[in-house]
Amino acid sequence: MENVNRYxxxxxxxxxxxxxxxxxxxxxxxxxxxxxxTGVVHLGKLENHxxxxxxxxxxxxxxxxxxxxxxxxIEAPFFGKNVQSMLKLGRAQGTAMAAALxxxxxxxxxxxKKVKQSIxxxxxxxxxxxxxxxxxxxxxxxxxxxxxxxxxxxxxxCHFFQRGQTPTLGKSKTKKSSGWAAFIKDNPDRIG
Numbered sequence: 001m002e003n004v005n006r007y008x009x010x011x012x013x014x015x016x017x018x019x020x021x022x023x024x025x026x027x028x029x030x031x032x033x034x035x036x037x038t039g040v041v042h043l044g045k046l047e048n049h050x051x052x053x054x055x056x057x058x059x060x061x062x063x064x065x066x067x068x069x070x071x072x073x074i075e076a077p078f079f080g081k082n083v084q085s086m087l088k089l090g091r092a093q094g095t096a097m098a099a100a101l102x103x104x105x106x107x108x109x110x111x112x113k114k115v116k117q118s119i120x121x122x123x124x125x126x127x128x129x130x131x132x133x134x135x136x137x138x139x140x141x142x143x144x145x146x147x148x149x150x151x152x153x154x155x156x157x158c159h160f161f162q163r164g165q166t167p168t169l170g171k172s173k174t175k176k177s178s179g180w181a182a183f184i185k186d187n188p189d190r191i192g
Contacts, residue, residue, distance in 0.1 A: 010036070012069035012100075013156025014060070015148055016077070016092040018052055018085075019044040021059070022146065024153025025067045026138075026160060033160050035138040036067060038149045049088060053095045060099035072100040072107045073159030075115060075151065108159050115151075118158035130154050 007027035015022035021043065025036040041059045043052045063069075074096060077089040100107050113123035120133050131143045131150040137157060144150060 009071065010067055010069040011156040011159050012063055012067065012072050012105075013152045013154065013159065014072065014074045014096045015151035015155060016056070016074065016089060016096050017043070017148060018049070018088045018092050020146060020148045021056055021092065021096070022148030022150070022152035023063060024149065024156045025063070025069065026153070026156045028160055033138075033157065035140055035153070038140075038144060038153045040144075040146045040149050040152075049091070053091060056092055056095045057099050060096050061102070064099065064103045064105065069105065071159065072097070072105050073155045074107060074109055075155050076109045076111050078112050108162070110155055110158050110162070115154050115158045118161050119154050127151065 008030060009028045011026045011028060011033075013024045013026070019042075021041040022039075023041070024038040026033045027036050041055065043055055046052045046055060074093060077086055077093055080086055097107050110118075116125040116130055117123040119125070119130050119137070122129075125133075127147040127150070131147055134140075134150050134153055134157065135143055138153065
């Protein structure tokens, strides 16, 4: 594992799912980021939904305890026609959020269209377009075989671009100020 202490902050991005959960971990400085890791958690072979939720909770705690992220960025469930699927996806998201809350991490939630727009400029981009743009932004050689991994990474990158937002849940570890005074303080090189 890389030395995660060299970053100003670390973001864990999660794309919740009931068959595959994608995740990405970003190391961040004030003005840039780099990929620490990305991957998926396979849940399809587990017998029932409760076991899947348990595995999501355990794996999220593992990621938090391994990489020590400062914030969780998570994709909000999309509203589809299948109510049962939406309910299960909401439970998966809630379980990942519970793991972050258990470790006192602030949580930031982003709609799927917001994530896609933040990465590609289009809220209607395909998973492949998002993965391709992330490959350029994060400088990795091969796109993972499961695009759920790049979807989790996309949420983390989206959060990096949206910094300064108020957490959906949890407590913020740093007090963020906004306005011109904060901009000038954070960007002295842009004032001339």
